[in-house]
Amino acid sequence: xxWGGKRFATxxxxxxxxxxxPFKREREKLAKLQRKLSRQKKGSRNxxxxxxxxxxxxxxxxxxxxxxxxxxxxxIAQNHSTVYVEDLKVSNMSASAAGTIExxxxxxxxxxxxxxxxLDQGWYAFFRxxxxxxxWSGGKLIKVDPRNTSRTCPQCGLVSAENRKTQASFxxxxxxxRANADLVGAINxxxxxxxxxxxxxxxxxxxxxxxxxRDPLQH
Ligand SMILES: [Zn+2]
Numbered sequence: 161x162x163w164g165g166k167r168f169a170t171x172x173x174x175x176x177x178x179x180x181x182p183f184k185r186e187r188e189k190l191a192k193l194q195r196k197l198s199r200q201k202k203g204s205r206n207x208x209x210x211x212x213x214x215x216x217x218x219x220x221x222x223x224x225x226x227x228x229x230x231x232x233x234x235x236i237a238q239n240h241s242t243v244y245v246e247d248l249k250v251s252n253m254s255a256s257a258a259g260t261i262e263x264x265x266x267x268x269x270x271x272x273x274x275x276x277x278x279l280d281q282g283w284y285a286f287f288r289x290x291x292x293x294x295x296w297s298g299g300k301l302i303k304v305d306p307r308n309t310s311r312t313c314p315q316c317g318l319v320s321a322e323n324r325k326t327q328a329s330f331x332x333x334x335x336x337x338r339a340n341a342d343l344v345g346a347i348n349x350x351x352x353x354x355x356x357x358x359x360x361x362x363x364x365x366x367x368x369x370x371x372x373x374r375d376p377l378q379h
Contacts, residue, residue: 161236162246162309162345163283166326168232168326170342172350177232186221190214229286235294245290245351246345247303293299302353309348313337 162170169174200207213306236243291301312319313332322333330344331337 161243161247161344162306162349164342164345166253167342169236169286170346171236172343174343176342186217188220190217191351195365225282226285229282233286233289233293236290237297237299241294241297241299243294243299244302244350245287245302246306246309246349248306249276284322301377302357304349305351305355306345306349309343309352311343312344312348314344314347314351326355 161172164170166179167178193210197207197210197214200210237351287301294301308319310330311321311323313323313330313335314335316332316335318334320330320333323330323333325340326341328341330339330341
């Protein structure tokens, strides 16, 4: 399974989940209310009204996010036992965007908007939900180091940045294999996770507790 900006999550069988889109609209609404509040006199009747509206909107955003994360994680946990997931180390990504001052402009902007969408979509919370729901049904969530998983051709094995000319699509420069880039990532994460399990490497792979592994050869 991989995470993406355009898609919330993609599985190696081609199944994917759309991102939680309403937040963008609601975030704009929130910013508008906050601007309004800053113009209003502190402690006035109108400013209290605006504060209540802001609190309601926060609640609404949190509720619909939680709802989406629960539905999605339940659906995945019901249909799969072991899930290999791209380990994004969300906190590290958030920290590194702020640190790229020596390379400002487009990249920082892209990165911080990616971080914004990571935080918006609540992937940390999703990780936890999926992990305990899989364990309830005897499965497991296994984090996989995503190195090269976006650049490796699933058909011929060529590892090249050239395979990713655009963010959304994968086109192998050696064998011509084409597919959605998130799907390619998900296939590679699954293979890398299985390979690391097979040769008993730990590190990026979470150790398995004995007896809970139902079928390590599923997504
Ligand atoms: Zn290829």
